[in-house]
Amino acid sequence: MKLSNIFSRRNRILLRELVITDFKLRYQGSVLGYAWSLLKPLFMFAILYVVFGLLIKLGSVEHYSVYLLLGIVLWTFFAEATNQGLSSIVGRGDVIRKISFPKYIIVLSTTISALVNLTLNLVIVAFFMLINGVTLHWSVVLFPLYIIEIYILALGLAFFLSAVNVKYRDTGHIWEIIMQAAFYATPIIYPLSLVVAKSEFIAKLLMLNPLAQAIQGARYALVTHETITAANLFSNVIYMLIPFAIVIFIFIAGTLYFKKNSKYFAENI
């Protein structure tokens, strides 16, 4: 896998077609079609907002509804990229068995589809921001960086999981459980300030998770400066770097594992 080959003409063509196909096929046969990828996070938001925002009143943060929506949208992106990525190689088994082409294109195409969905969902977030009268700060420029961070993390995991899934089809179920736990371990519905109030140590522990750090950062950049970020929480720079180190480690390890195993996908699927 020479770097110059990664985006050779043939691979670009293939990547493009796979993303387009993915797009066309996803809501094939449904009446609302692509609207579902917007409606699903919106309904999830509505449910969580009613339960945690209005009934339990977790919303001690400014613009809690936008704050919650952004968290859900980013989480949905991460979940979609890893879930679709996980099953992408096995799902394209028929093609892999019959034609030789770089397998990473498949994983890349599913994560890019997730990225396209994220973009659409961010339009809704922008709409909500407008309604709620959120004022933008200079920190907006940081927002894309957090998206990139989440994307790299999801891509690394998708590489790893898709390769493992070729060997063990249990992977999907295990990942589902992990994601359920991770949803609550990440400050998405509850503001991190609630955890800090109980135990600062646990809050710090949670923020070592790159997903938590990135989502909090993105909220800080876009929604409200009341958001507790890694920079607020950790006085030591070393701790602030740990989430990034985790992202880089997962990406490199996932890519290498994928590369090592991809030679044998055709016969193992």
Place this chain on the structure above:
Amino acid sequence: MAENEIQPAISVWNVNKSFHIPLEKSGGIKQKLINQLKGRKGYRDFQALKDMSFTVKKGEFFGIVGRNGSGKSTLLKIMAGIYTPQKGNIQVNGALVPFIELGVGFNPELTGRENVFLNGALLGFGRREIEGMYDDIVDFAEIREFMEERLKNYSSGMQVRLAFSIAIRAKSDILLLDEVLAVGDEAFQRKCVDYFYRIKRSNQTVVLVTHDMTNVERFCDRALVLNNNKIMGIYKPAKAKMIYEQLNRDTKSGTDKFKLEKRWGNREAIISSIKINQQSGGNITVNQGDPFEISVKTESKDDKKIIVGLAFYENDGTVMSGPNSYGNEFMANELMRYKVKSLPLNPGDYNLRVALYAEDHLTEYDHIEEALKFRVVSDKQCYGKVNLFGVWDSSKSGDEK
């Protein structure tokens, strides 16, 4: 350029490929743990390709034939880069497009048009290129009015026609084809044959895996015959056809050790064992002048009269002797013996050919060209071809009376 012409299109060196065949149905983590605890491997190795080496020349139409399970498709997939060999190397010079199956990536939920672009992308064509040849593709497939319908509403014949139309647009130095001609109605089959004649005339290199010996004879310059996951050899089409047909007949015979290319006959009766002085192989050495016995065992479903023919060859092909059993009324399923009191052949290496004929002396049941080799040795000085075992004596000259 001149160097390029000499360079083969595909070179295969000592390629070995084996697969893990799981012993249990489920390949989950649970089974893996159980196997680990019990100290079992959980799979067996199956060697699909054994030490294969050959080259495909530039511009050649190269056939690969063999019975089911002989490793044809695995070999093709290795050449296509889909499988990675455990040992050995493959070198491909030029762009290669494999057709292991037509319509790779075809999705029933997409329209015919969308599938053309997707399949084209998998074959390496960009959007604009496909737009350029779109009309040709549709016309060749004869399904213009269905292009905006979903593929799942196509008949299987229409799907194949569409897939084939895209495939033949593939401009590539090397094409790998796996039995893609097996479908379609007669008119379409004719189109395929025309296409084959066309690529044969162009200077594309083609590797064709097939069961159809007509195609081998019609198109191939050479054909590689696989048997039991090994290469038997590369032959001219006519010979490849003959060997392949024998392989198909030869389902259980115990005389596998004889090289099939040197064996023929209609197999109504077969030679099941051949022995020289009770030895059926290894280094058979006979002393000149010693007794010499050849025994031939035969098998047949019914007891029929047979004639056994033997021939002793020198290495240069000279037939030293060719006795047959004509007039002996031998029957199949008998053990026949040919005995020589003292072997007259001079020291050297010899080949034995054995043949079974019908009574009419014309129908060949079984014929093995190099059935056994043997060596004749002697401690005396020998000139010529045979020892006549003459006896010398002498007397004084003029004493002749």
